[in-house]
Amino acid sequence: MKKNLSKGLLLGLTLLLATSVFASGNKGSLQTLNAVTVNGKTLPAGDYSLKWEGTGSSVQLNILKGSKVVATTPARVIDLKQSPNQDQALVKNNDDGSKSLAEVRFGGKKYALQIGEETNSSEMSGSTK
Numbered sequence: 361m362k363k364n365l366s367k368g369l370l371l372g373l374t375l376l377l378a379t380s381v382f383a384s385g386n387k388g389s390l391q392t393l394n395a396v397t398v399n400g401k402t403l404p405a406g407d408y409s410l411k412w413e414g415t416g417s418s419v420q421l422n423i424l425k426g427s428k429v430v431a432t433t434p435a436r437v438i439d440l441k442q443s444p445n446q447d448q449a450l451v452k453n454n455d456d457g458s459k460s461l462a463e464v465r466f467g468g469k470k471y472a473l474q475i476g477e478e479t480n481s482s483e484m485s486g487s488t489k
Contacts (some may be wrong), residue, residue: 386412388466388473389447390423396451396461398423398475399433403461410464412473421473437472440461452476475479 388410395404412419412435413461421435443466450463465472 370410373443385419386419386460388464389480390449390461390463390464391447392449392451394459396449397487401431403431410473419473420468421475433475435475438472438474440465440472449453 361378379397380486391403392403392408393444395402395462397403398439403425406425408430409424411424412421414420417429417437419437422429423433443485448463448465448467450465451459452462454460461475463474465471
């Protein structure tokens with residue numbers, strides 16, 4: 361009984377620490393070199409702030425220009441094998457010639473935010489900050 365209680369406390373403490381580490385990292389930045397579409401809204405090229413909230417891998421992403429939310433979309437937190445050196449915006453080239461934001465990677469972080477459907481990496485192009 362004591363052994364099971366110890367395992368339960370250890371697991372709970374591990375989850376608590378992981379959650380607090382993740383919760384502290386729910387902000388980022390995004391720089392787009394071209395206009396991109398996010399959840400049906402076109403964002404002009406420029407610098408944006410990102411804030412997301414949620415538990416597990418599913419989050420709600422808010423994209424801000426200054427203090428104003430300009431787009432909101434569901435996103436998925438995914439693990440990366442290695443962290444990029446700098447922030448990156450991956451875009452999907454659409455059939456009509458427009459570009460949609462597909463993924464945001466953060467310099468020095470081993471996670472990214474994937475937006476919308478999973479896309480083939482050959483269809484995506486990246487821009488770095």
